[in-house]
Amino acid sequence: MAEGKVDPVHQFTIEPLFGTDHLAIAGYNIAFTNSALWMAITALVLMVFIGGGAKQAVVPGRWQMAVESFTGFVDDLLRSNIGANGRKYLPYVFSLFMFILFANLLGLLPLALVGLHPFTPTSHFTVTGVLAIMSFSIVLVVGFAKHGLHFFSLFVPHGTPVLMIPIIFPIELISFMVRPFSLGLRLFVAMMAGHVLLEVLSGFVISGTNGGALTFGIAALPSFVLMVGICALELLVAGIQAYVFALLTCVYLNDAENLH
Amino acid sequence: MPQIAQLATTYSSQIFWLLVFFGLVFFVVGRGMVPKVMATVDARDKQIAADLAAADAARKAADAQEEAWRTQANRQRAEAQATIAAAKAEAAKAAEARLAVAGQGIDARLAEAEARIAAARAGALDEIEAVAAEAAGDIVARLAGLTVDAATARGAVKEALHG
8 A cells, every 4th residue: 555556445354463363263263353353342432332321310411311312213213113012122223223333433433544444344244244144033033933933924915815925925035035135235335335435535545646736636636525525425324324224123123023 | 355355264253253242232232231221211201201290280280279269269259149138138127127116106106196186185175165065054044044954055055166
């Protein structure tokens, strides 16, 4: 990168830290990587944030108000999608929403200015995939535990003519089975695309500035202005993707909880 | 793309550490802190609802009491009016009765006085008749030398007096 050529996907490289390259359990490598470090930072910041607001004062302070607005937001999400039964999923959906949100936002921090390289765990489909599979597994477990084999009626919408069932059933089944992939890939793609875009634009800024006054004017400066806008957009996307992930989890949980 | 290029070497570490840290978040934040926060929010909502209900109940009670007070005041006013009317009617009746009694007394005394006057007048007339008869008898005896008895004289006088 020092020679002015920016590799836009280098930021997603996983590097083992603290000499833990060969740390393993049962033959599986569990090196403590930069990705793990940023997950740890995310968890820590999240715990500090929520812990600081869990003062349980009847008249809340600012911090407590902020935390309560987040819990209230997720609670409303669950209530409006699942109903009164949704409260029991609050710990999971809240953890999911906040973890993704904080991971997204922390990955956007301009820490490179002080020489650190922020890493966004949610830009890896191994991470988003595990989160999606967790949500999907909960849906399956809840669905089958609550409704047994009747859960399969989910794939036959109400009012389907008997003649159409052989056609509708596979379509619904496929759309159901695709859910974990769409859930995980959506977040991964959104986060990666944003970071790549920012990296490419910053590459333009660096190359354009190095190339002289003309390229600075026609490439670097517009790219920089665009970057400012994209940064704001990325902050929005970080929130929206966390929201979408939590919302879709709620919608899927509603299917499991209430069928149709 | 490192996500794919490094997949084989990093997937286990990624999954492991995600489960570790997401699990940490789930148990510490989701299970530990969020229920407390929600309990606080619920307690606050409940207290606000209870306070509002209490205020509403107090307002309703005040309205009811005002209503009761008003009906009682109206009833008492009506009672007072009835009492005043009754007292007025009674006083009027008593005054009438006393007027009637007084009127009767006056009538009786008037009748008595009239009777006395009539008696006096009758007495006076008798006296005059007697004196006149006596005088007539005397006059007849003196002038005609006749002796008229008292009864004749009296009849003549009566005839002369009453036509």
